[in-house]
Amino acid sequence: MAFTVTFPSPYPDTTVKDLLEQHLLIPRKIRHFLRIKKHVLVNGRAINWQSLVQTGDVLELTFDEEDYPEKTIPWGQADIVEVLYEDDHIIVVNKPEGLKTHGNEPTEIALLNHISAHCQQTCYVVHRLDMETSGAVLFAKNPFILPILNRLLEDKAIHRDYWALAEGDTEKEKIYRDKIGRHRQDRRKRVVDPKNGQPALTLVRCLKSLNGASLVNCQLKTGRTHQIRVHLSNHGHAIIGDPLYSKRPASRLMLHAHSLSFVHPLTLEKITVVAASKTFEQVLAKWKSSSYKK
Incomplete structure (x- = not known):
C-alpha cells in the first residue's frame, strides 16, 4: 500500500524522531524505512532526524508497500x-x-x-x-x-454515549461496576462474574420515564462485549427488545449509539457526531403511546 500523509503539525515543538515515535506511534521498522528512504519532508524539505518540528510546520510522510502491505477485502454497497x-x-x-x-x-x-x-x-x-x-x-x-x-x-479518550429503552423505572443516575465474563452454557451471552470477569464501568443516567420503562443515556468507560446489555439486565432493567437478556419484545433491540466524540489526533480539533435512528424513534413513539406496554 503506497500512500502519502500530509498535515500541518499541531503538536508542541519536538524533534522529527520524537514526533514519529511518541505522537504518531509509527513502528520502529517503518520509522527506519522512512529515514533511510528520506520519506519524511518538513515544509517540502528533507530533514535530519533530530531536526526540530515546530507547530504549523507541514509534515509529509510517504509510505511504500513494504511499510504497509496491501490488505484487500470484498467491497460492499x-x-x-x-x-x-x-x-x-x-x-x-x-x-x-x-x-x-x-x-x-x-x-x-x-x-x-x-x-x-x-x-x-x-x-x-x-x-x-x-x-x-x-x-x-x-x-x-x-x-x-x-x-x-x-x-x-x-x-478512554473516545467518548461514546448510548441511548437505551430499559425495563422499569431506573434511578436518576447510577454507576455499574460489575465484572463481566462469558456465559458457561451459552457462548452468545455474557454474565456478571465477580470472580473471573473483566472490569467494566458504565455510567447510566435516566432521561425520561415512559410507561413502565426508562429512556437512559449510558456512557461506556470500558468496552466489554454486551457491557450495557449485561449491566442493565443484571440490575433488573434489561433493554427492551433484547433477544438474549429481555423477555419484553420489540421490533428491534432498543440500544443506539447516540453520539461519539474525540480530539482528532492529527489536527487536535474536537470532533463530535450525533447519530439518529428512525427505527429507534419509531419504537420509542409506540412505547410512549402504550402500544408495547406489557
Whole structure:
C-alpha cells in the first residue's frame, strides 16, 4: 500500500524522531524505512532526524508497500453508508441495526465492506457495535492512523454515549461496576462474574420515564462485549427488545449509539457526531403511546 500523509503539525515543538515515535506511534521498522528512504519532508524539505518540528510546520510522510502491505477485502454497497464525519484518515458512520460491524469470515459482507466501497480503499475497524445495535461507529481509512486511534480508545479518550429503552423505572443516575465474563452454557451471552470477569464501568443516567420503562443515556468507560446489555439486565432493567437478556419484545433491540466524540489526533480539533435512528424513534413513539406496554 503506497500512500502519502500530509498535515500541518499541531503538536508542541519536538524533534522529527520524537514526533514519529511518541505522537504518531509509527513502528520502529517503518520509522527506519522512512529515514533511510528520506520519506519524511518538513515544509517540502528533507530533514535530519533530530531536526526540530515546530507547530504549523507541514509534515509529509510517504509510505511504500513494504511499510504497509496491501490488505484487500470484498467491497460492499457504497450507497448504503450514512457518513457522519469523514476526512482523509477517519470516517464515522451511522450503523443500522441488524448489520455486523465486520465479518467473521473473509468473504462475509458487513459494514466494513460497505465503508471500504464508499472510500474506494480498505478501511479498518477501531471499535465495534453489536449486530443488533445501531448508531455511530468509528473506522480508520489507512493503517497509519489505526494505532493512533487504538491508543485513544485504550486511553478512554473516545467518548461514546448510548441511548437505551430499559425495563422499569431506573434511578436518576447510577454507576455499574460489575465484572463481566462469558456465559458457561451459552457462548452468545455474557454474565456478571465477580470472580473471573473483566472490569467494566458504565455510567447510566435516566432521561425520561415512559410507561413502565426508562429512556437512559449510558456512557461506556470500558468496552466489554454486551457491557450495557449485561449491566442493565443484571440490575433488573434489561433493554427492551433484547433477544438474549429481555423477555419484553420489540421490533428491534432498543440500544443506539447516540453520539461519539474525540480530539482528532492529527489536527487536535474536537470532533463530535450525533447519530439518529428512525427505527429507534419509531419504537420509542409506540412505547410512549402504550402500544408495547406489557
